Amino acid sequence: MKSETATSCNETLFRRYRQTGDSAALSALYDQHCNNLYYYLLVMSDPNTAADVTQKVWLKVMESKQDYQSQGRFQAWLFTIGHRMLIDEFRQSKRWQADTDPDSLGSVAPVSDNQTDFHQLLKHLPFTQREAFSLQQEGFSLQDIASICDVPVETVKTRLRYARNTLKKHWKTS
Template identity: 95%
Template structure:
């Protein structure tokens, strides 16, 4: 119920911004979603790229208000824009690594702090697994993740299973 209220509030705020240009409505959306979007992009990239893409996403939201069709959660639409812009950024900077080899998890340098260890492990997951796992941790449903990543739900389930298995396997080695 709380989630439905937040979703309808987001829809109302965005509709108000789209129809009247109410900057307070956009500011409220920004305050509510900016940190989650940045964190997702940070897990998928580095701090500078995450900050740049976060800024570009909000500019895109401001420019493309008519693209939002009210056919899903505002947050899912926002993260879809972030996902696409991050991939564009990787392609432009030649850092795109669609590495699906599980052996890339091989050499993780242990650190003392468990949270830092976990984030280090996340960085070594293949991009597609890390993305699905991060979105799930942000609270997105399987359907939302599939929509954001533009893949079938079964593919999301597979990526999540591989991500969890890889994380479990390599967490034990720390």
């Protein structure tokens, strides 16, 4: 029920911003979602790229306010923009490497004893697995993740399964 209230509040705030240009409504949305968006982008890239893309996403939100379809969740729309802009950033800087080859799924560099930090392990996952796992940790449903990544729900399930199995296999608690 709490998430339904938050979703309703987000929809109301964005509708107010879209219809009247109310900067306080946009500011409230920014305050509510900026850190989560930045963290997602940080997990998927590096601090500079995450900061740059986060700024570009909010500019895109302002430019594209009429494109938003209220049947979806604002946060899912925001993260979809973030996903697409991050991929564009990687392509422009020639850092994009598709890792969707089934043979590469689940492969990760071994974690040494002194490198048991979960975030480091997460960074070693293939991009698509890390993305699905990170989005799930942000509270998105399988359907939302599929929509954000523009893949079928079954693909999301597979990516999550491989990510969890790899994380379990390589995580060392000592």
